[in-house]
Amino acid sequence: MNDARRTTVPTPPQGEEIASFATYLEAQKAVDVLADSAFAVQAVTIVGSDLRMVERVTGRLSYPRVALAGALSGVWFGLFIGLLFSMFNENGMATIVVCVSLGAAFGMLFGVISYAFTGGKRDFVSQSQVVASRYDVLCLSELAGDARSRLQQAGITTVGRGQGHGQGTAFGPGGPGAPAAPGPVGDPASRPTPTPPEALEPPRYGQRLDDPPQR
Template sequence: MSNLGPMGGPQRIPTPTPPSGEAIGRYATYSEAQRAVDFLSDEHFPVQNVTIVGNGLQMVERVTGRLTYGRAAGAGAVSGAWFGLLIGLMLSVFGSGGTGALLTGLLIGAGFGMLFGVISYALTGGRRDFTSSSQIVASEYTVLCLPQMASQAREVLSRLPNGLGRGTGPATPGQAPWGAPDPTARPWGPPSSTPGASPGAHLPPPPPGSAPAHQPPPPSFEKPHEEAAAPPMDLSGPTYAQKVEEARRERRAAEARARQGAEGADPARDGQDRDDRGGAAG
């Protein structure tokens, strides 16, 4: 979107810059600051060197009353009547309607405005049943002036009752003017990592008598405890083949013991077998 000047050319928008100068008065309300600047203008002081700065800006919404269908219809009728009056005036001047066209446009505009007001209020569903007005206010207004003309401005304001407001003295030697960077202030952003500096070294010291602020413990850089290593596996036992061979030997020994037990339990048969073997030999 292009910004065009009065002659159709590009319009130069000034770059926003912070205010600068020396404070010559501080006031609680804007009307007091406006009164001081107006007095400087009446005393033929070059007010183009003066700036009004609002500190501590706040958005204030003041509730003016309860909103109902009647008030919504009335507000819509008034706004519509103004539009209808404009249309009727144009018809009466540039057309042949005369006074009748003016009155007709007024009534039609009021009717349509009332209808639109009621419909708009019904669409809100009762979520905003009040009327209000919003504005930006400041907790304090400071009047600034160029340093070379600040003493003259204070002299002129001193002739006005309560002209200096809450009062402000001349700048002390070595004090930075309004809007100048403070050399003692730390730059914005995280503190630089200085070897050996504690985590809270960049914080300002607490005021005397106040309780020390809770600070989180410094991060620990110790290595976590290593888990206990599992004991090594014992691989010195017999192998699978040796276990099979040992089981086979035990089975054979058991069979041999069983046969020996069977032979000792039948001695008559053993004697007969010996006789048979003797006769066969003879």
Template sequence: MSTAAFRPTNSIPSLPTMPNGWPIGSYDTYAEAQQAVDYLADANFPVQDVTIVGVEPLLVERVAGRLSWSRVLTTGAASGAWFGLFVGLLLSMFAAGGGFAWGPILVGLLTGTFFGVVFAAMNYGATRGRRDFVSHSQIVARRYDVLCQPRQAEAARNLLAKLSIGMPAAQAVSQS
């Protein structure tokens, strides 16, 4: 049996690999790099030959607010209550007697609230004040390079030059 039958049909590697291709543009933001690739796609360019590469990645953690015992316990109670309400609703649907039952909903709500508060307190207490804030992490890059396979790099550069002067993609295709 031929090994060619087992080769993937697309060119996306299954393992992490270094990108290859020639640089056709460099942008300060991901949105600009994405706009460049979208422009190429609008001009019927074979974008499967294009890769966006974030250069010099950074982990940015933006602090959203301060944590306190009251905030932790309130958040724990709210999330526990929602989960308990969900479980209670499920249990009430299958309650004996065939009718709608409020008992399982109330028990689920109270039990969920209790355990939400307990687990939130345990988690926050385990930090011992070393992390008294809430934050959101994001990976960003200093710049975003757009690479293209060598066979199409020159055509891609020419199209992106037309983007930089503000020419619509449809007009850029008709002039090629």
């Protein structure tokens, strides 16, 4: 029971990046090459980066198009109902024709009414999908070298070793991995008092200076 629950929990991808592609089909082809060479593909993961929601407009909506789409939907529903009724009726073909006709009529009417209620706010048809700008192929570290060599033999460009996925590095003044310089700490009273600007100003001409104190 506990093992089944662990497998359903989403976990971040692990492994080294062995190849990177601009399209999913190229990443799929790379995994197919590994599978065809009897590689342990269960150690491979395809990760899509920079996800975007894309909505592609496929056409313009109008009353004739809405009516036709509603009629086609009603035909399929009427055909299903007609086949059910024809099992218990001697004149099965006539029953199917009547059900198909009624389904087309009601589907057309329902589609036109639904489109009229939109008020022309969405007069187009579209398809939405989530796409990535890059697809990385990851593999477990112990098998990454073998996977790269197999892909290179197939003529597929690979990524160098040591480029893990999702490994962030902290940057400080001393370079990557160096801690940032700490800010001023301590008691404010222990800090040196700044010299006022008038004490640093040189004496003016003709101005009498006080005699220095006698030792």
